[in-house]
Amino acid sequence: MATGYHGKVIHINLSTSFIEIEEPEDYFYRKYMGGSAMGAYYLLKNTSAGADPLGPENTFCMFPSVLTGVAISGLSRITATAKSPISGLIGDSQAGGFFPAEFKRAGFDGIVVTGKSQHPVYIWIHNGEVEIKDAEHLWGKNTAEVEDIVRDEFNDEQIQVAQCGIAAEKGVLFGCIINNANRANGRTGMGTVMASKNLKAIAVRGNMRIDAADGEKIREIAKNGAKKLPNSGVADLGKYGTGNIVATKNPMGYLPSKNWSSGYVEGIEQISGKTMYETVLKGRETCFACVVRCKRVVEITEGKYQVDPRYGGPEYETLATMGSYCGVKDLAAICYANQLCNKYGVDTIACGATIAWAMDCFEHGYINKKQTDGIKLEFGNADAMVAMVEKICMREGFGEVLGLGSVKAAEKLGVGKELVVAVKGGEFPAHMPHDRIGLGLIYAVNPFGADHESSEHDPVYVTASDDMAMLGLVDPQPFDTMNNEKIKFSLYTQYQVSINDTLCTCNFVFGPVWHLYNPNELVDIVNAVTDWNVSLWELMLLGKRRLNLMRAFNAREGVGREADTFPVKMRKALVGGPTDGLSIPKDKIENALDDYYQMAGWDINGKPTRITLEELGLAWVAEELKL
Ligand code: SF4
Numbered sequence: 001m002a003t004g005y006h007g008k009v010i011h012i013n014l015s016t017s018f019i020e021i022e023e024p025e026d027y028f029y030r031k032y033m034g035g036s037a038m039g040a041y042y043l044l045k046n047t048s049a050g051a052d053p054l055g056p057e058n059t060f061c062m063f064p065s066v067l068t069g070v071a072i073s074g075l076s077r078i079t080a081t082a083k084s085p086i087s088g089l090i091g092d093s094q095a096g097g098f099f100p101a102e103f104k105r106a107g108f109d110g111i112v113v114t115g116k117s118q119h120p121v122y123i124w125i126h127n128g129e130v131e132i133k134d135a136e137h138l139w140g141k142n143t144a145e146v147e148d149i150v151r152d153e154f155n156d157e158q159i160q161v162a163q164c165g166i167a168a169e170k171g172v173l174f175g176c177i178i179n180n181a182n183r184a185n186g187r188t189g190m191g192t193v194m195a196s197k198n199l200k201a202i203a204v205r206g207n208m209r210i211d212a213a214d215g216e217k218i219r220e221i222a223k224n225g226a227k228k229l230p231n232s233g234v235a236d237l238g239k240y241g242t243g244n245i246v247a248t249k250n251p252m253g254y255l256p257s258k259n260w261s262s263g264y265v266e267g268i269e270q271i272s273g274k275t276m277y278e279t280v281l282k283g284r285e286t287c288f289a290c291v292v293r294c295k296r297v298v299e300i301t302e303g304k305y306q307v308d309p310r311y312g313g314p315e316y317e318t319l320a321t322m323g324s325y326c327g328v329k330d331l332a333a334i335c336y337a338n339q340l341c342n343k344y345g346v347d348t349i350a351c352g353a354t355i356a357w358a359m360d361c362f363e364h365g366y367i368n369k370k371q372t373d374g375i376k377l378e379f380g381n382a383d384a385m386v387a388m389v390e391k392i393c394m395r396e397g398f399g400e401v402l403g404l405g406s407v408k409a410a411e412k413l414g415v416g417k418e419l420v421v422a423v424k425g426g427e428f429p430a431h432m433p434h435d436r437i438g439l440g441l442i443y444a445v446n447p448f449g450a451d452h453e454s455s456e457h458d459p460v461y462v463t464a465s466d467d468m469a470m471l472g473l474v475d476p477q478p479f480d481t482m483n484n485e486k487i488k489f490s491l492y493t494q495y496q497v498s499i500n501d502t503l504c505t506c507n508f509v510f511g512p513v514w515h516l517y518n519p520n521e522l523v524d525i526v527n528a529v530t531d532w533n534v535s536l537w538e539l540m541l542l543g544k545r546r547l548n549l550m551r552a553f554n555a556r557e558g559v560g561r562e563a564d565t566f567p568v569k570m571r572k573a574l575v576g577g578p579t580d581g582l583s584i585p586k587d588k589i590e591n592a593l594d595d596y597y598q599m600a601g602w603d604i605n606g607k608p609t610r611i612t613l614e615e616l617g618l619a620w621v622a623e624e625l626k627l
Pocket of ligand 1: 286
């Protein structure tokens with residue numbers, strides 16, 4: 001057996017409380033390696049087409065990877081996979097922190113949960129043992145309380161807890177999974193799937209460390225990363241956090257504002273990462289063994305919006321969705337909204353973007369104060385934004401409908417469909433396709449909805465670089481050009497990020513151009529941890545395999561090209577700032593679909609072909625799809 005894994009996967013049926021430990025063959029680890037690919041594998045195997053995402057037949061998976069827990073920056077992430085209650089398609093989401101490394105040390109390579117418990121439970125995984133424990137006393141408690149209670153039960157502060165929140169218990173569709181009270185498997189409603197199974201939490205603890213095959217090489221690579229950090233593209237990320245992007249995007253007119261009506265907000269520096277650093281930042285947090293330390297810790301002890309550092313601080317996406325999307329420039333209000341999301345367990349992107357959509361509806365006169373519980377839901381109204389976050393988390397009043405997300409809320413209210421900015425139910429994250437059109441293509445085709453972490457962004461391919469050449473990308477293109485070279489860039493970097501999501505590596509640390517470690521260095525790490533002899537070619541096939549597994553899941557649900565859409569709002573001209581008048585012409589994305597599908601080896605409907613699946617060793621998936 002190679003190193004890097006325990007050779008044990010937990011299977012639990014919560015309907016029967018049956019626990020089984022699978023011991024997969026070595027080749028299984030070499031082929032799927034962990035994370036997103038393993039999650040998609042078990043979801044396809046265990047859940048049939050047409051299953052209710054919130055029914056016992058859905059399969060909930062959490063997988064770290066063969067690299068997780070090794071003491072190199074960016075190797076402590078974990079993937080959650082299940083059928084998403086938001087889209088009815090595959091759901092997939094990553095989180096960092098200390099939970100992933102501790103999960104691995106607890107003695108297992110992943111967990112597959114089916115069924116539904118009769119009453120709330122949590123799963124306790126420790127040093128090779130697994131137990132299902134009663135969680136009646138945890139239900140209805142906020143994330144910090146749950147973590148404290150579980151740690152107290154075992155008198156062990158080092159226990160790590162991943163949990164669904166109160167919002168998911170109440171049926172908010174974009175409920176996330178929170179660990180450490182401030183890290184989230186944020187997108188696609190994975191917390192809501194946990195809650196639907198009466199699974200409150202997974203708690204982990206252990207000392208079953210796996211030694212790397214070549215420990216010396218691992219120490220050398222870790223040291224090199226620390227040495228490179230001060231002059232790398234992630235140095236500022238450590239100091240100002242992802243929030244620094246607010247100040248770089250806005251002057252260029254690429255900060256999504258007022259529900260994507262504009263790319264610019266006057267005075268938005270008030271909520272930038274630098275302002276946070278200079279005012280409310282109490283400290284910086286990290287994930288296991290990471291030298292970047294990009295996580296924000298905010299404390300506000302005075303005023304209307306007081307913030308407890310336990311709940312961390314807002315990332316760029318949260319500053320944008322709760323801030324510029326809503327026209328809000330009140331940093332304390334955004335930090336407080338971020339705290340509510342972490343305390344009650346909702347995805348900040350879906351939450352802020354859905355509120356921004358509702359504000360747009362309010363300004364258009366589609367909804368009124370009577371419907372919004374008397375709240376003047378106007379752009380720029382920070383109090384209204386916070387009040388709506390509270391209502392969504394508690395599923396109260398107008399929060400009940402907004403807790404469905406913007407797509408389903410528009411359907412339910414029968415208004416504002418043309419104002420929705422989402423694909424496959426997933427609201428757009430805060431990177432405008434106007435200056436990164438290749439990313440816009442990925443927003444459209446990604447199996448689990450619009451996502452900014454599913455490919456590289458076009459600006460990294462405006463000039464040539466050795467790192468891009470490693471991926472076979474040697475013909476740079478302008479950021480707003482859509483042609484076959486750009487489609488190739490989008491697809492190949494989608495494979496590269498698919499590697500990250502399968503090996504559970506951080507997208508800030510691993511990637512081409514500005515990251516701490518380039519793709520060839522990732523190959524070195526895989527080989528130093530395992531005793532395999534992988535190449536970048538093998539890893540790219542791994543990324544392609546993961547993408548095809550996910551796409552196949554959707555195809556088995558009967559969904560393909562018709563779901564690869566682009567919001568009509570993108571065709572409307574932006575108003576104000578340097579990008580005033582800019583829009584994305586109708587069909588700029590749609591016309592690229594045929595060529596993207598052909599390059600990916602899919603048919604005209606975006607469905608993987610038998611030959612593509614067989615190329616990837618996925619003949620069993622072709623059988624599932626009856627190809
Ligand atoms: S770069 Fe930031 S998010 Fe990524 S592993 Fe390091 S601390 Fe965590």
